[in-house]
Structure formats: structure tokens, C-alpha cells
Amino acid sequence: MSETPLLQLDNISKFYGSITALTGVSTQVAAGEVTCVLGDNGAGKSTFIKILAGVHQQSEGTIRFNGEQVMFDSPRDALDTGIATVYQDLAMVPMMSVWRNFFLGSEPTSGIGPLKWIDTKKAKRIAKEEMAKMGIDIRDTEQPVGTLSGGERQSVAIARAGYFGAKLLILDEPTSALGVRQSGVVLKRIVEAREQGLAVIFITHNPRHAYPVGNRFLILNRGRSLGSFHKSEITVDELTQKMSGGAELEALEHELHGSGATS
Amino acid sequence: MKTSKKLLAILPALALVAASCGGSDDNSSEGSTDTAASVDSAAPAATDAPEEVDQTQGGDLTFHMITHSDDGPFWSVLKRGADAAAADLGVTLVWKPGVNDAQVMVQDIEAAIAEGSDGIAASLPDPDALVGPLQSAVGAGVPVITLNSGSNDYQEIGALTHVGQSEVIAGNGAGQRFNDAGATKILCGQQEQGNVALTERCEGLAETFSGEVVIEFMGLDADTSEQQNTINAALAADTDIDGFMGVGPVITLSGLRAAQDLSRDLTIGGFDLTPELIGEIEAGNIAFTVDQQQYLQGYMPVLLLFLNVTNQNTLGGGLPILTGPGFVTPDNAAEILALSEVGTR
Amino acid sequence: MSEQDTPTDAPSDVVTTSAIDASDSLAPAADERLLYRSIFQRLFIRPEVGAIIGIVGIWTFFWAVSETFGTVGQTFGWLDTASTVGIMAVAVSMLMIGGEFDLSSGAMTGAMGMLIIYLVKETGELGGRGFPLVIAIPISLVIALGIGYINGFVVERTGQPSFIITLGTFFALIGLKLGLAKRFVGQIQIGRTDEAADFDFFRLIFAAEWERNTHELEVRDALYIGFIALGFAILALAISELWFQRREKMQPAGLVVFFVGVGLGVGGLLGLHATDGVGANAALVAVMAIGGFVGLFGWATWRYEPSVDHGAMSLDSQMRRRVGLGLAAMVLSFIVAIVFDSSSTHQIFFPFTTQGVRVILYLVFAGIGIGLIAMASQAALSVNAATKFVVTSVFALALGIVALTVFVDSSDTKFRGSLFGVVLAAAVMVFVWAVLTFRFAERRTGSASADRFGARLLALGSVLLFVGIAFRMLFITAEELVAGVPPAKTSVRLLWFILFTIAMMWVLARTRLGSWTFAVGGNKEAARQVGVPAARTKTQLFMLVSVAAWFVGLLVAFRINSIQANSGDGQEFIFIIAAVVGGTLLTGGYGTAFGGAIGACILSIPAIGISSARWNTDWRFLIVGVILLLAVVSNKFLRNKAEGIRR
Structure with missing residues (x-):
């Protein structure tokens, strides 16, 4: 935490x-x-992401990227700056092949003059290599993304972000729709991305997923920050409690008025 | 005598009625060809006519012409006929074209009665909806003439007469032309499915034609190359076919092209006029086309209403007055082409 | 509360860093589920497969029921109709893949044709500009692009369904066409494209015609048979390349055998060209067939791993019974075909004539026979190589019996000639295939180089077949001229159709626009998020459709030299039907350009076919409707199957 934050x-x-x-x-x-x-839910996480991804612009406050103040007008703007966002609903087209999805929007082309075509050979090779780096062996990059498992799809999205020179990776609830094993796969990818020197913002409502991989925790509740903590300042239980504090009080109130049972 | 002066002006037009009333034998169709020229001479005169005639008498009269359509060359020629008659006679003509919506026509008819129209000429595409309103017009003392469609219902209405073409009789005339040309088997191609008028044309053809007639749908006008290829396929599959009749101008030309592609020498007849079709007749590639002379369907009702109102005349003896079939053949094609450019054929 | 959000995760949800490390092994394990899919399986799941099966079926049907349908003239006929519909169907397919509709596409074809004529006419219209075509054509193109742009712009800006927006454009165009036509010429038809000064030059581009009967080529049949034979040979090599396991080390001896086979084939072909007479021809065709087999076997010996373990033939009792009964039924069917007189209408007992009884008995026996043997061979596939070989050979034998029956049947020369040849060839091919799959090892793993080489051979073989058929259709021989075959004519629009289809296939497969088309149709939001300019892509697709309409309008205006105001109206649904028949998904994201082209052919065949068969054409739209329903159902079925294979 000594250097200037990205x-x-x-x-x-x-x-x-x-x-x-x-x-x-x-x-x-x-x-x-x-x-x-x-x-x-409703804590303001998705608004937070959309501001960073350039979908919306903040009403107040400043964003500094590499020390410079920035304001993103469009998703493309944010992408060009080096911020890649992997959305919960995944920016993937299920009926398209892995390699096409991998390069979608940024296909490598070759061509003569204005006549340009996709360098499919290169695209397929890179897609395969990048997936291999993530530990996934896609033998056939022509396979439609829709046939991959949820974790594999997240992996494609993360690999894509890394390949396209993202310095900051934003992951929107990547584990929420996944089972335990698949969640493990995705968390592993987050660790790998971190080790490759990427900055990662990992959005989740599950402290048990966040704690093992996070260095810093920002807790939001009803649009307000409940604080930003370094890992050394907080334990997983404290994290859980802070996160659900309001809700727990509410639940307690219900119990007092209801059956009277204790939790 | 104002009246006699006006009667003189309409004499050529009466001669024309006599010619077209005769029926569908060959002589009369020749006759109708001749009268085309008289229409031609009448038409330019029409613009001057109002000045010659005393306008005060005719100006009192207002006739309504209510039709179900004004699409395409057909209705524009019909309207020119009606306008010419109104100008010749010095009457006011209110032209109310519909959009194939009987409801609109009913409103127009009722409005005309309410305005105190001196005479109504209406086409009758939908008898169920229109017979009633027209009957009430007759009941209110407004003379009515049906035109174009309505040959089966004008008597029930109590209309003076009907001015139009019978599709069956038009087909009959075409059949005789094919007989004269020596054809033995005719393909009667239709450009729509389930259109009663088109089917009647083919059935009329079959009545008088001495050989075999095959009646078939040959593709829509919207895709002429498909039409042409479909006719081509039929002709190639049946080498006995030596005549083709198209019941519209576009399909007739498609038939011609199909025959030319196959190097088949067919007798080809068609229905209605387009400059291109007349050009092919002039060139001798198409034998004839049936012309329903819609100019008359516009001109005659106005004239007959006028005579009925001013002189209590009726014409036709209770029978419909047929404006067709007239035939355009290589003999008269050049003249007809010139007239069609003027817009009266 | 947060616990309740993910109840399934909650119990075992504590993921430690060590657990993450352990999860490393998960990924490869997941990948093992990806089975090897041969290129055939991948071909089978292409969207247009249903359409290809459909066109073969419907063509064969009309070929069988009509004497003239299969002739060159009528083939040009339905291809001609398919050309204009097809150009539009290809463009409309692409727009539909992009998730949009254009209901104005039909009316636009007519509008563009009319526009051109207005621009070139010297008198009356538009103040009598009388533009030369060299100016009029670019002007109309710009206007077409403008209409497409407006369609796209309004759809994107309003976010309303393109179905309703383009319905507006549709009515606007219809009104404009009628209104302007009556305003300018007082008619609904306007004509005389040829008033333009440079008409002749552009007519060559848009409507040049090719009269087959004036193009004599004596060596036509030799070229035709040569290309077809070579094409089939290369296709056989292609399929082998894709099917069998390559050797580590090539076996040059096989190459010698291969060239012997090639020599036999070429010799047979040359001999065929030099001789006449049925007997000699049959013998030489046999020589060619043997040459083909020898060559293929040599090729396989040279390149492919021999099969090691054939296993012992083992027919279980059920298979044995099926094969036996099947063969017996086939023999019975053959006997029926010989014993009964096919031309006799003598009544055996009411209401059956000899002829009728023969057909019924034959169909029953042959159906049972082929069915039983096919079932047995299906079962044999999973036993072992030896069993498969034997049962497949029996299947070939059964086909051979059918061919023999057709040969005996002399009531219809067309069937005797063509069908005999086709069935016999099928029988021979099945047998050759049985031999090859017995002798050589099938590939069970992916091989990029073999797939690539095989795919190239497939393409080459198809092109050769195409060239052969083109020679056959475009030229005439002196013999045919003497026999007085009817004229056959095609126009350059067919060439445009083919070129446009190929170009659009390439655009879809190899360009960014193509990729983005699938993306915006498949998941527009996702595409936008990764930086695909979705609005621009869709607008470009609308513009593509209007340019296609412009082009078709030109083709029509130059063909018939005049245009009706209602030309093309209502055709938009034909385009959409063609696209759907071609396997394009109505909801977007899935489909091909080639499928649209095939769909257009499927729709144009019934019109010509019914007319050729001299049936009542009133039934035509019924057939179109049935085709559409069948296509939708079978495409759905194939797609489900495809997804099954993918998983």
C-alpha cells in the first residue's frame, strides 16, 4: 500500500x-x-460499477486513475483507459463461438486498404493460448460460449479483459450464480489476475467469497459507505456483521414481535 | 331553342351508344373502333364546349359520380370521360372516388341525396351495402345509373340502366378472336387467385372458344419474372398449347416473353391497355387486347342522366348498356396508342 | 439476510485460500466432457442443413412428377425467379441474424426500379431531367442508402420494434409509388428504361442474357462428365481425409495404386468420349468406377492407418433374422417386378389391376426389406468392424437389387435411365465405403491439419461439380440442336445472385460487421458492453437490405423495361420466409446467408414445378405454407439435435 493507488x-x-x-x-x-x-441488494453496488465502467457519470466527487483526474463518457472511454468490466449477466453472446466472443468488439484484422477482414487464424490461436494461461484447455474455439459452464464463461471474460490490456478489472457478482466448485474456479482466476499485476475490484454480497481474495474491503449500505478497510483492520466475522448490520437489527425486531425464538 | 342546340352537341355521343349497345359480334367491335376516332374529335372539342353551350341551363344541374376506386390508368380515363360529358353538357359533376370501402360510398351516396343531387352514377362493388342507399335515392326522386360493376343489381335498385362491361361477354368476344386465329388450346393465365372478375373472363373465353381452355393462376404482377417463368414452365410442359390469354396487361406481356423465350408462336390476347401492350400489338406480337372503353363508362352515365332529367329519356330498354368489349388489334393499335397518350383510351 | 440470498452456498461456503489452490484441478476435469466432434457432425449442425435436405427433396419430387421440370430451360426458370428473391433473402437473412426485420424491403425493390426510370425519362417526369444512367444509378443508390439509414436510425432512436417502424416505411413507399406514378404519368405503370442514352451498356451489366441454343460446344459432354467424375473423386478423397486416421509415415506403395486407379478412370473417360453405343458406354463407365475404387483404395493405403482389430463377425440372433428376412423381402420384390406385367391394366380382382398389384406388392416388399436391413446395419455399427462390413455390404446388395428392378422396369424411360444410374451408384458407394471402413482406422481425435486439408478438398470437389453442371447447362451440342431441344435462356442476374451470396457469406464469416451482426442479434446488451457499436451495426444492416433492394430494382427495370407501381409489394414476406426456411432464427443471432439463398430456391421451385407438372396452380400457396411449417419444425428439431451434439 506504499505506492500511489491505481x-x-x-x-x-x-x-x-x-x-x-x-x-x-x-x-x-x-x-x-x-x-x-x-x-x-440495493446498497448501490451496481451504480458504483456503472460509474467506473463509464455507463453513468458521477454527480459529485472525483475519480483519479494513475493519479490523473478522469471522467468517463462511455463504456468505450473506460475501456480505452484500461478499465474492463465483467458484468454479472456476462458480456457474452451465447450462440457465438468462444473465439468470436473473446475478440468481440476488438477483432484483429488484416486487409488491403479499406477492405478488412478478421484474422481468424490469429484470433483462434490467441483465444486458445489465453484460455490456456487461465488453465482452461479449449480444444475447439469454435464451440459456442453457450455450451460452456458458468465458471468457464467467467474465465473467458476475465481472460479477455486481461488480454486487452486492462489495468483494472471490475467483476460484478461473478460468483453469485455459481455453485461451490465453480465459485472456487472464479476466485482462483481473481487471484491469478492479481498476481499478474492487475488491480481488481470484486463486487459481491458474500463476505466468505470476498475475504480470502481481497486486500481491501468497501462496505456499502443504502447508498452510503460504511467504511473502507484494509484486510489487516478487519476479520471475516466483523465484515459479515458490518455488512448485514442494519438487516440483522431488523430481523431481531421481527423476532421480538413474533415467536420470540432466539437465533 | 336552347335545348335543340344542346341536343346537336350530343349527337356524336348518341351514335356511339348505338354502336356499343349492339353486343359483341365482330362487326360491332369494328364499329366501336371507328367511334374511337369520334371520341377523339369530341374530346378536344370538349374544352371549348362550355363556351358554345348556354351554361345557365346545365349549370343548374349537379350530378354525383361515386366510384369504389380511382387507382391507375383505368379510373383516370373513366374520370376524363365523365368530366368531358359534364363540360359538353354544361353540368356540374361531383367526382367522389372511394377506396374500396363500401362504407365510405354509402356516406357519399347519402350526402349526395341530402345535397339534392340531380342524378347519381355509382359503381356497385358491394351490392349488399349499396343497394339500400341507392334505392332510397330513387325513392327520393333522384335518377340513378350504375356503372362499371352492378349489372346484376341495377334493376332491383330501380336504376335507369347500367353502363359497363360484362366480363363473360368480353371473354366471349376474345374466344371468337381465338377461333378466328385458328388456335386449338389456350392457356388462360390469371394474375390473382380467387378474383371473380378474372375468372369470368376466362370462363367467357371457354364458352365461345371451340378448343380447350386451361384456366390457371400464373403468379402475381408483383413479381413479373416469376410470372414469366411460370408461364414458360406451363408452355414447355404442354406443347399442345397454341394460344395464351392474359386477363390483365402485365400477365399478357409476361406470356409474350415466355413464348418468345421458348421460340413458340402463340396467338396471344390480353385484357386492358398499357402503352407497352399496345406497342406489342402494333408490332404484331400480340393479336389483340380487350378494351372495356372505360371512357364511355364515365361519359355515358352523365349524358343519360342529363337526358333523363331534361328530356325524360331512357336508353337500353331496361337492359344494361355494354361499353365493351372493344378490341385493340394491329389494325388500330397506332391510333389507340395516340389516344391513350391523350388519356381517353 | 445476506445468508438467505444464497442458501445453497451457505453451508459449505467458507472458501479458504487452500481451497482455491485445490480448485486448480477443476478446470481440466471440466474440459474432459468435450468429446471429439468430427467435421461431419459439425457440418450437420450448420443452420442451413435443413434447407439443403429440403431443396434436394423438393427438387427430386418435381423431377419425378414432371417431364420437363428437370430440363435445362426450366432449371434456368426457377433459378431466374430465385435470383431476385434470393438476393433479397440473403440480405434479409443478415438483417434477421442482426435481430431486426424490414417489411419495406419488398416495396423498396419496386420503388427503386421506378426511381431509376423517373430519373432517365426525358419527358414529363421530374421536369424532364433525362439523366444518363451513369448519373441516375448513383443517385438512386444514395437514395436507397438514405432509406435504409432512416429505417435504422428511427429503429435505434425510438427503440421500437423494427417490425412496426418498417411497416410505416412500407406504407409510405407504397403511397409514394402510386402517388408519384399517377402524378407524373397518370398511370400505375411506367416504362422505357431504354430511353437513357447509355442504356445498352448498363443492360449488359444488369440484364445480359445467355441463349444456350446459340452456344455450341462439341466437347461439352466430355467436359461435363470429366468435371463431374473429377469432382466426385475429390469429394471421396475429402471425406476419407476427414474420416480416417492419418499414418505417422506415408506408404508410397499406395501412391502407385492410386495412380493406376487414376489412369483407369482417365482411360475410361477418354474411351467414353471416343465411342458410341450403349454396351461400350456401360463397359467404360464400369472401368471408370473401378478406376475410382482402385484410386481411392491406393490413396487410403498411402495415407491412412490400417485398421488393426476387426474383431470376429458376430451377428446376434435378432440381427441375423433381420438381415435374412430383409434379403428375402428384397428378392421377393424383385420377383414381383419381373413376374407381373407393368403395362397390363387387366383386373385381377376389383379394384386391383395387374399394374396396381405389382406396384403395391413391390413397395411393400422393398420397404420391408430396406427397412429391416437398415435397422440391422444401424445395430451393426456398434459391434465391430467385421460385422459392420458384412451388414453394410448386405445393405449395398439390397440397393443393388432395387437398381436391378428399376432396370427391368421399362414403363418409363426417364426413371429407367436416371434412377437406375443413381441407385446403382449409391449401391456401389455404400459397398466401397464398407470396404474402406473395414480396412482403415477411423479417426477419433481432432486433427486441425487433416480437417483443413479435407475441407479444402471438399470445397474443390464442390466447385468442380458446379463447373461441370455449368458446362452442361450453358452449352448445347450439335446432336441436341438436330433433335430440336427447346431454347433455354438465363440472364446475368443469376451470376449476380451467386456472387452476392458468396460475398455475404464471406462478410458474415470473416469480417467485423459479420461478427457484430451475430452479436447484436444474439445479445445486444452484451455486444454493446464490450464496445460493439450496436446502433451502427444495425443501421448498416438496414442499409444493406435497401442496397439489395436497389440492386434488385435495377435488375427488374432492365429486364422488362418497365415497372408496375405495385411491383415487389408483399414480397417482403417471401424474403422472410426464404430466410426462415434457410435456417435463420426469427429471434436473431443464428442463421446463414447461404441458407437464405437456398430458401429462395426452395420457394421458387414449386411455382415452376407445379406448372411443369400441369397441376392446378391454385395449390401453390398451400405448398409454400406447408414448406414453411415443415422448415420451422425441422429446423427446430435440427437445432435441438445440434445443441445435443455440442454438449
Whole structure:
């Protein structure tokens, strides 16, 4: 944590008309580190991602990337800066092949003058190599992505982000739809990405997934930050408790008024 | 005598009625060809006519012409006929074209009665909807003439007469032309499925034609190359076919091209006029086309209404007045082409 | 609460760093589920496979029921109809893959044709500009691009379904066509493209015609048979390459055998060209066939691993019974065909004539026979090589018996000639295949180089077949001229259709636009997120359709020199049907350009076929409807099957 963080957020707020989606959120992420953003449904996680991915612009606050203040106008803008986002619903086209998905939007071309075509041989080779680096042997890159398992699809998305020179990888709930084993696969990818020197923002509502891989934890609740902690400052139980604090109180209240049973 | 002066002006037109009433034998169709020239001479005169005639008398009269369509060359020629008659007679003509919607026509008819129309000429595509309103027009003392379609219902309405073409009789005439040409087996090609009028044309052809007639749908006008290829396939498969009749101008030309592709020498007849079709007749590639002379379907109702109102005349003896079939053949094609460019054929 | 969100994860949810390390082994394990899929399986799951089966079926059907349908003239006929519909269907397929519809595409073809004529006419219209075509054509292209752009722009801006937006364009175009036509010429038909000064030059480009009967080529049949034979030979090599396991080290001795076979084949071909007479021809065709077999065997010996373990033949009692009964039924069917007189209408007992009884008995026996043997050979596939060889040979024998029956049957010369040849060839091929698969080892693993080489051979063989057929169709021999074969004519629009289809196949497969088309149709949001310009891609697809409509409008305007205001109206549904028949998914993201082209052919065949068969053409749209329903059902079935294979 000694060097300048790759991404520094100060007092980010977002208002949709009179609705406040996010207020005063600050955190940072450095290269080779994982910052986990935790929060329950409606905590403001998706607004947070959309601001970083360039889908929305913050109403207040500053974003510094590599020390420079930036403002993203479009997803393309964010991508060009080096921020790649892997969405929960996955930016994948299920009926298209692995290699086409891998390169979608940034296909390598060769050609004469204005006549350009995709260098399919190169694209297939790179897709295969990059997947191999992630430990997945795709023998046939012509295979439609829709036939891959959820974890494999996440892996394709992560590999793609890494290949296209992302310095910061944002993962939106990558484990939420997965079983235990598949979640393990994805967490492993996060560790690998971190070790390759990427900065990772890992969004989740599951502290047990976040704690083993994270270096820093930002907790959101109802659009507010409940603090940004370094791993050394917090335990997994504290994390869980902080995250669900409000909700637990509510649940307790229910129990008091209801059957009276204790948890 | 104002009236006699006006009667003089309409004499050529009466001669024309006499010619077209005769029926469908060959002589009369020759006759109708001759009268085409008289229409030609009448048409330019039409623009001057209002100045010659005393306008005050005719100007009192207002006739309504209510039709179910004004699409395409057919109706524009018909309208020119009606306009010419109104100008010749010095009457006011209200042209109310419909959009194949009987409801709109019913409203137009009722409006015309309410306005105190002196006479209504209406086409009758949908008797169920239109007979009633027209009957009430007759009941209100407004003379009615049906035109174009309605030959089966004009008597029920109590209309003076019907001015139009019988599809069957038109087909009969075509059949005799094919007989004269010595054809033995005819393909009667239709460009629509389930169109009663088109089928009647083919059935009329079969009535008088001495050989065999094959009636078939040969593809839509919307895709002429498919039409041409389909006819080509039929001709190639049946080498006995030596005549082709298209019941519309486009399919007739498709038939010609199919025959030419196969180097087959067919007797080809068609229905209705387009400049291209007349050009092929002039060149001798197509034997004839049936012309329903729709100019008359516009002109005659106005004239007959006028005579009925001013002179209590009726024409036709309760029978419909047929405006067709007239035939365009290589003999008269050049003249017809010139007239069709003027817009009266 | 957060615990409740993921109840399944909760109990064993504590993932430690060591657990993550252990999970490393998960990935390769998952990959083992990917089975080897041969290129044939992959070909079988292509979207257009259903359409190809369909076109073969419908063509064969009309060929069988009509005397003239299979002739060159009528083939040109349905190809001509398919050309304009096909160009549109290919473009519309691409738009549909991109997830959109264009209902204005039909009306636009007519509108563009009319526009061209307005621009070139000297009198009356548009103030009598009388543009030469060299100016009029680019102007109309710009307008076409504009209409496509507007379609795309409005669809993207409003986010409304293109179905409804282009319905608006459709009506607007219809109104414009009618209104302008009546305003300018007082008619619904406008004509005389040939008033343009440079008409002749552009007519060559858009409507040049080829009259077969004026192009005599004496060596046509030799070229035809040569190309076809070579094409089939190369296809056989291609299939072997894809099917068998390559040797580590080639066996040059096989190459010698291969060339002996090639020599026999070439010798047979040359002999065939030099001689006349049925007997000699049959003998020389046999020589060619033997040459082909020897060559193929030599090729295989040279390149492929021999099969080691054939196993002992083992027919279980059920298979034995099926083969025996099947063969007996085949022999019975043959006897029936000989004993009964095919031309006799003598009544055996009411209402059956000798002829009728013969057909019924024959079909029953042959059906039972072929069915039983096919079932047995299906079962034999999974036993071992020896069993498979024996049962497949029996299957070939059964086909041979059918061929013999057809040969005996002299009631219909067309069937006797063509069908005999086809069935006999099928029998021989099945037998050759039985021998080869017995002798050589089938490939069970992926091999990129073999797949590539095989795919290239497949393409080469197909092109040779195509060239052979083209020679046969485009030229005439002196003999045929003397016999007085009817004229046959094609136009350059067929060439445009083929070129456009190939170009669009390439665009879909190899360009960014192609990739993005699938992406925006398959998952537009996902495509947008990774930086695909979705709006631009869709707009470009709309513009592609309008350019295709422009081109078709030109083809029509130059063909018949005049255009009806209603030309093309309603055709948009034909284009969409062609695309769907060709395997394109109505919901987008899946389909091919080639499928659209084949779909257009399938739709154009019934019109010509029914007319050729001299049936009542009133039934035509019924057939179109049935084709569409069959296509939708079978495409769905094939797609399910495809997904089954993928997994």
C-alpha cells in the first residue's frame, strides 16, 4: 500500500433526479491488489460499477486513475483507459463461438486498404493460448460460449479483459450464480489476475467469497459507505456483521414481535 | 331553342351508344373502333364546349359520380370521360372516388341525396351495402345509373340502366378472336387467385372458344419474372398449347416473353391497355387486347342522366348498356396508342 | 439476510485460500466432457442443413412428377425467379441474424426500379431531367442508402420494434409509388428504361442474357462428365481425409495404386468420349468406377492407418433374422417386378389391376426389406468392424437389387435411365465405403491439419461439380440442336445472385460487421458492453437490405423495361420466409446467408414445378405454407439435435 493507488475515488455521489443512489463513497485500489465491494441488494453496488465502467457519470466527487483526474463518457472511454468490466449477466453472446466472443468488439484484422477482414487464424490461436494461461484447455474455439459452464464463461471474460490490456478489472457478482466448485474456479482466476499485476475490484454480497481474495474491503449500505478497510483492520466475522448490520437489527425486531425464538 | 342546340352537341355521343349497345359480334367491335376516332374529335372539342353551350341551363344541374376506386390508368380515363360529358353538357359533376370501402360510398351516396343531387352514377362493388342507399335515392326522386360493376343489381335498385362491361361477354368476344386465329388450346393465365372478375373472363373465353381452355393462376404482377417463368414452365410442359390469354396487361406481356423465350408462336390476347401492350400489338406480337372503353363508362352515365332529367329519356330498354368489349388489334393499335397518350383510351 | 440470498452456498461456503489452490484441478476435469466432434457432425449442425435436405427433396419430387421440370430451360426458370428473391433473402437473412426485420424491403425493390426510370425519362417526369444512367444509378443508390439509414436510425432512436417502424416505411413507399406514378404519368405503370442514352451498356451489366441454343460446344459432354467424375473423386478423397486416421509415415506403395486407379478412370473417360453405343458406354463407365475404387483404395493405403482389430463377425440372433428376412423381402420384390406385367391394366380382382398389384406388392416388399436391413446395419455399427462390413455390404446388395428392378422396369424411360444410374451408384458407394471402413482406422481425435486439408478438398470437389453442371447447362451440342431441344435462356442476374451470396457469406464469416451482426442479434446488451457499436451495426444492416433492394430494382427495370407501381409489394414476406426456411432464427443471432439463398430456391421451385407438372396452380400457396411449417419444425428439431451434439 506504499505506492500511489491505481484508482482513487473521493466522495463519489450519484443522484437520479431526487433519488440518491450513492453518497460520499471513497476507496482505492492498487495494482496487484483486490478491493472487494460488499453490500446487500440495493446498497448501490451496481451504480458504483456503472460509474467506473463509464455507463453513468458521477454527480459529485472525483475519480483519479494513475493519479490523473478522469471522467468517463462511455463504456468505450473506460475501456480505452484500461478499465474492463465483467458484468454479472456476462458480456457474452451465447450462440457465438468462444473465439468470436473473446475478440468481440476488438477483432484483429488484416486487409488491403479499406477492405478488412478478421484474422481468424490469429484470433483462434490467441483465444486458445489465453484460455490456456487461465488453465482452461479449449480444444475447439469454435464451440459456442453457450455450451460452456458458468465458471468457464467467467474465465473467458476475465481472460479477455486481461488480454486487452486492462489495468483494472471490475467483476460484478461473478460468483453469485455459481455453485461451490465453480465459485472456487472464479476466485482462483481473481487471484491469478492479481498476481499478474492487475488491480481488481470484486463486487459481491458474500463476505466468505470476498475475504480470502481481497486486500481491501468497501462496505456499502443504502447508498452510503460504511467504511473502507484494509484486510489487516478487519476479520471475516466483523465484515459479515458490518455488512448485514442494519438487516440483522431488523430481523431481531421481527423476532421480538413474533415467536420470540432466539437465533 | 336552347335545348335543340344542346341536343346537336350530343349527337356524336348518341351514335356511339348505338354502336356499343349492339353486343359483341365482330362487326360491332369494328364499329366501336371507328367511334374511337369520334371520341377523339369530341374530346378536344370538349374544352371549348362550355363556351358554345348556354351554361345557365346545365349549370343548374349537379350530378354525383361515386366510384369504389380511382387507382391507375383505368379510373383516370373513366374520370376524363365523365368530366368531358359534364363540360359538353354544361353540368356540374361531383367526382367522389372511394377506396374500396363500401362504407365510405354509402356516406357519399347519402350526402349526395341530402345535397339534392340531380342524378347519381355509382359503381356497385358491394351490392349488399349499396343497394339500400341507392334505392332510397330513387325513392327520393333522384335518377340513378350504375356503372362499371352492378349489372346484376341495377334493376332491383330501380336504376335507369347500367353502363359497363360484362366480363363473360368480353371473354366471349376474345374466344371468337381465338377461333378466328385458328388456335386449338389456350392457356388462360390469371394474375390473382380467387378474383371473380378474372375468372369470368376466362370462363367467357371457354364458352365461345371451340378448343380447350386451361384456366390457371400464373403468379402475381408483383413479381413479373416469376410470372414469366411460370408461364414458360406451363408452355414447355404442354406443347399442345397454341394460344395464351392474359386477363390483365402485365400477365399478357409476361406470356409474350415466355413464348418468345421458348421460340413458340402463340396467338396471344390480353385484357386492358398499357402503352407497352399496345406497342406489342402494333408490332404484331400480340393479336389483340380487350378494351372495356372505360371512357364511355364515365361519359355515358352523365349524358343519360342529363337526358333523363331534361328530356325524360331512357336508353337500353331496361337492359344494361355494354361499353365493351372493344378490341385493340394491329389494325388500330397506332391510333389507340395516340389516344391513350391523350388519356381517353 | 445476506445468508438467505444464497442458501445453497451457505453451508459449505467458507472458501479458504487452500481451497482455491485445490480448485486448480477443476478446470481440466471440466474440459474432459468435450468429446471429439468430427467435421461431419459439425457440418450437420450448420443452420442451413435443413434447407439443403429440403431443396434436394423438393427438387427430386418435381423431377419425378414432371417431364420437363428437370430440363435445362426450366432449371434456368426457377433459378431466374430465385435470383431476385434470393438476393433479397440473403440480405434479409443478415438483417434477421442482426435481430431486426424490414417489411419495406419488398416495396423498396419496386420503388427503386421506378426511381431509376423517373430519373432517365426525358419527358414529363421530374421536369424532364433525362439523366444518363451513369448519373441516375448513383443517385438512386444514395437514395436507397438514405432509406435504409432512416429505417435504422428511427429503429435505434425510438427503440421500437423494427417490425412496426418498417411497416410505416412500407406504407409510405407504397403511397409514394402510386402517388408519384399517377402524378407524373397518370398511370400505375411506367416504362422505357431504354430511353437513357447509355442504356445498352448498363443492360449488359444488369440484364445480359445467355441463349444456350446459340452456344455450341462439341466437347461439352466430355467436359461435363470429366468435371463431374473429377469432382466426385475429390469429394471421396475429402471425406476419407476427414474420416480416417492419418499414418505417422506415408506408404508410397499406395501412391502407385492410386495412380493406376487414376489412369483407369482417365482411360475410361477418354474411351467414353471416343465411342458410341450403349454396351461400350456401360463397359467404360464400369472401368471408370473401378478406376475410382482402385484410386481411392491406393490413396487410403498411402495415407491412412490400417485398421488393426476387426474383431470376429458376430451377428446376434435378432440381427441375423433381420438381415435374412430383409434379403428375402428384397428378392421377393424383385420377383414381383419381373413376374407381373407393368403395362397390363387387366383386373385381377376389383379394384386391383395387374399394374396396381405389382406396384403395391413391390413397395411393400422393398420397404420391408430396406427397412429391416437398415435397422440391422444401424445395430451393426456398434459391434465391430467385421460385422459392420458384412451388414453394410448386405445393405449395398439390397440397393443393388432395387437398381436391378428399376432396370427391368421399362414403363418409363426417364426413371429407367436416371434412377437406375443413381441407385446403382449409391449401391456401389455404400459397398466401397464398407470396404474402406473395414480396412482403415477411423479417426477419433481432432486433427486441425487433416480437417483443413479435407475441407479444402471438399470445397474443390464442390466447385468442380458446379463447373461441370455449368458446362452442361450453358452449352448445347450439335446432336441436341438436330433433335430440336427447346431454347433455354438465363440472364446475368443469376451470376449476380451467386456472387452476392458468396460475398455475404464471406462478410458474415470473416469480417467485423459479420461478427457484430451475430452479436447484436444474439445479445445486444452484451455486444454493446464490450464496445460493439450496436446502433451502427444495425443501421448498416438496414442499409444493406435497401442496397439489395436497389440492386434488385435495377435488375427488374432492365429486364422488362418497365415497372408496375405495385411491383415487389408483399414480397417482403417471401424474403422472410426464404430466410426462415434457410435456417435463420426469427429471434436473431443464428442463421446463414447461404441458407437464405437456398430458401429462395426452395420457394421458387414449386411455382415452376407445379406448372411443369400441369397441376392446378391454385395449390401453390398451400405448398409454400406447408414448406414453411415443415422448415420451422425441422429446423427446430435440427437445432435441438445440434445443441445435443455440442454438449
